[in-house]
Amino acid sequence: MSALEAAIARAEGGSALSRAEAADAMRDVLSGSSPDASIARLLLLLAERGETDGELEGVLDAMMERCVRAEPAPEGAIDVCGTGGDGARTFNVSTAAAFVAAAAGATVAKHGNRSSSGGTGSADMLEALGVDLGATRGGAASAAAGCGVGFMFAPAFHPAMKAAAAARRALAGTRTALNLLGPLANPALVRRQLVGVSSEAHLGRLPEMLARRGSEFAMAVRSANGLDELSTCSGGEAVIVRRAGGQGRECPDGPPRALTARIAVRPGELGLRASRISEIVPGGQREALRMMVGAIDGTAGRAAVETAALNAGAALVVAGIAGSIDDGLRAALEATESGRASRRLDAFVAAHGDPELLEGARRR
Template sequence: MELVATAVERLASNKHLGREEVRDAVAAMLDGQAGDVETAAFLTALHIKGETGEELLGAVEAIRERMISFDSGRSGAIDTCGTGGDRAGTVNISTAAAVVVAACSVPVVKHGNRAASGKSGSSDVLAELGVAVEAEPALLRSILDDLGIAFLFAPRFHPGLRGVAPIRRRLPFRTVFNLVGPLCNPASPAFQVVGVPRESHARRMAEVLARTPSIQRAVVVRGVDGLDEVTLTGPTEVLLVEGGTISELTWTPADFGLPETHARGLGVDGPAASAALIRRTFAGEDGPVRSYILANAAAALWTVQGTPLADAVVCAAEAIDSGRAASLLERWAELSQPQA
């Protein structure tokens, strides 16, 4: 407890912590060696000060040292995951895009959790779509081998986070755990698309990805409208991580061969509404949800294969229009059930 209290005192004085200081403090929380008051104070003080890249890296190291690893058996797998926190209340774009990407024969190992600040987390909508999100690792691997997709439910693979979950739920803001969640995929995929709503967070997330040995290529995306996805309202700011370096790109709707489309048509009031929109889109319904799913699936295909964005949109559209995405989702739901 003294270690965490000392860290809180430094943070309260607006001082940055070193990587090892954060790693040790977070380790104490995950190991049950810090009280609720100390944990809440640390998370609050770090949030108010603002996290540095070094501090995020320290938290990632503590979490990854304690996670249950998942052997995907796939060297070219990708994760499509965002930090949340954009308060937009949109349909689960990255989750739907993951299904489309898998239907394009690119393996996906998606890491996710229940909603933290939004209305529908990835596990929430997948459950509505019939996928058993808490399946055993052996079943997950079997599904990945058969369909090229798996969902790794964070609480199953990060048991240490269960102890801090009640504290996180009581705090009225996102914490460092929301930021580092996408950086702690138990499968350590070689490719990632990470959505972040704030510019300052995007840079720090990219810094951690650049220092992650398993990453071959990753992009951190931020819509200029504040969406933590590729947006079609206007430009999307992109930080490309490759070879341990970070470069800046800008994607526009025209790069995808798609028209500017406002995000107001993406709103949902919960997982059931999100699941219904995804089902209708996979059944052929046109509109803004389809366009955003196509753009975000294309971003993932570009990240793994280098396919030009407009060509990747064509591939993603064919995966939907042919019925492959809908069939994959239906089969995923069937196989994920223990009795299947």
Template structure:
């Protein structure tokens, strides 16, 4: 197929609306051909968003991954560069000194030794390079935004996934159910984030042991004062890095609050706590102790050695 044909297909599919069957089948095929990362841990978790929400927030889930690791979790994070936003997870990690594109066994080493490892999507799904050009030129969301969170090369069965529109909440939960996931939360905030928000209520569809539940969470439930979405906005990967570092250094404010909420949810999904409330408290302790910042520093050091 030519780039024009690929671009036309992606646009047509988006305009029609991707079905549960189409997304499930595409994810299953991508998983089959992925370059695997093997980590033997039943509580392995991923925290990821589809992107495409247009909010231009800093990399909340990336910051949260270090908090989860510091709380005792193991994070296998599937990431990429930004396609339709300001800063993708890969962009901010490079700004923080983390080397990407490691061999699968080296990513597994990072997860086992540090508690967090990053799987740069193009290195694990080489066939997607044929769609990279059209995706950049389209500069808008497509089925690949949906497939990224569903095609983790470590085959995680526990995930916190943010989606860019409300009608994808149930779709994602059903797809994850078909793919054999054990415990997942799919979220979208009422102010439009593909994250759990600290400035509005967040809709949640939770899949646990094959059963699906729907509910809302608010920041007030977790002792967090609602903040302004504008306080989370960035204009460059460098700004995102600086905001992430500020959070990990335990500077109070909306950025830390939103990371606490998302890390707390992922800690719960990972099975480290019996509920999200205790997950948020464990996340708070992980940041206050300095361990979350140390995880970032240790990962930057280890990936630099492994990349040589």
């Protein structure tokens, strides 16, 4: 019996998998020799019961073993990424926030993918600006050091994950372990991450997992209305987990200690206008690109601009540039209003994409 089939049998019997068992099962998946139906069965069993921390970490262990390593991220670099799964089809807030945060001083080594629905994923948006996604396999960290933002297309760095593609398509609409773990699998091994989650149940778990795996500073955010990001449509929450003693250090008496804080985010108290979710949901891919670019440029509707800035403010806390989300928000809004965020996007597209496509998005 294969490790995958053994894991299915244990899960069907109601038992949790150990971290080692989950890793072995995922190694079978990534080998490319496992039936799609078996892969889908295990993912569904775990999702329906709710994955344990050990199961998630085991799957991630196997994913990172097969990951193509990017050049190391610059010191202090961050990632800004969401798990997806909220079903809201908002514009790509995390990509807009990445450029705004970079304009305020952060270095962003962003890991992203296409959207499984709607065509508004970070990769979809950058490809629409002429970025060659395959070329992101070389030099993403250098790009981050140069213009503040580098992008790593997930399939270019996790080619073995292609073995799970058919199973994931069969489970479209179901949140699985692989959706949760995508943001945790940054190939440049950044030590500071902002992760958006749609489920309150994962708000504390994912940053704690990142801390156990060596992150220096991890923050997870969500909106009360279920968005996997902060927004001006509703209140939100953030959980911050910092490793005591700094990056890469372990306590002499055992695993690294983590300092955890839980923060309520109330947009109205931060001076932001309450908005409706419809104000940040585009009508299609072309409008999604226009809205994302406008959120960076400061020319989109107020809801889009302020939502991007709010998430950029959280990213600046993760980067160690701002001491609070309030301070980060002010820095992000200033970066947008001054035109610095727009110029960061210009520089990135000039180096990696097609400036004419960017100008076309601005004219729409």
